[in-house]
Amino acid sequence: MKLQILAAVSLVIPLYFATSVKAGNTENVHQLLSNGACVDCNLVKVNLIGAHLIGADLRGANLQGANLSKANLEGADLTGANLAGANLSSAYISNVNLKQANLNGANLSNAKIYDSNVYKASMNNLNITDAEIYNTGIGVGGEDPVEIPDWK
Numbered sequence: 001m002k003l004q005i006l007a008a009v010s011l012v013i014p015l016y017f018a019t020s021v022k023a024g025n026t027e028n029v030h031q032l033l034s035n036g037a038c039v040d041c042n043l044v045k046v047n048l049i050g051a052h053l054i055g056a057d058l059r060g061a062n063l064q065g066a067n068l069s070k071a072n073l074e075g076a077d078l079t080g081a082n083l084a085g086a087n088l089s090s091a092y093i094s095n096v097n098l099k100q101a102n103l104n105g106a107n108l109s110n111a112k113i114y115d116s117n118v119y120k121a122s123m124n125n126l127n128i129t130d131a132e133i134y135n136t137g138i139g140v141g142g143e144d145p146v147e148i149p150d151w152k
Contacts, residue, residue, distance in 0.1 A: 119150035
């Protein structure tokens with residue numbers, strides 16, 4: 001009986017990871033979720049819905065088209081990350097470093113974006129519908145990039 005249960009579990013676990021990580025590098029996803037760091041990782045189109053990425057080090061990571069809906073990114077470092085076309089709807093983005101990140105076409109609808117650094121970030125065609133944005137240089141009509149402060 002125990003052998004049958006073990007066999008069933010060993011068949012189901014790979015299916016779970018195959019459906020939840022649809023793209024990107026599964027090794028990189030495992031690295032990110034296990035130790036909270038994945039610098040320069042390939043996470044293209046990865047599914048991280050509701051992930052707790054508090055304080056994650058994602059500098060230079062490629063998250064193009066990733067699904068980070070409802071993710072908690074509080075204190076994460078996404079300096080130079082590629083988030084083009086990423087889904088960050090309803091995400092919690094507080095004290096996040098997005099310096100020089102590519103946010104072109106990102107969906108930030110209903111996101112809570114507080115006290116985050118977007119110095120020299122590319123932000124064309126953002127969806128910020130119903131987003132709460134405080135102390136962050138993102139707004140309707142944009143802001144003069146020269147006036148967006150950098151964290152020191």
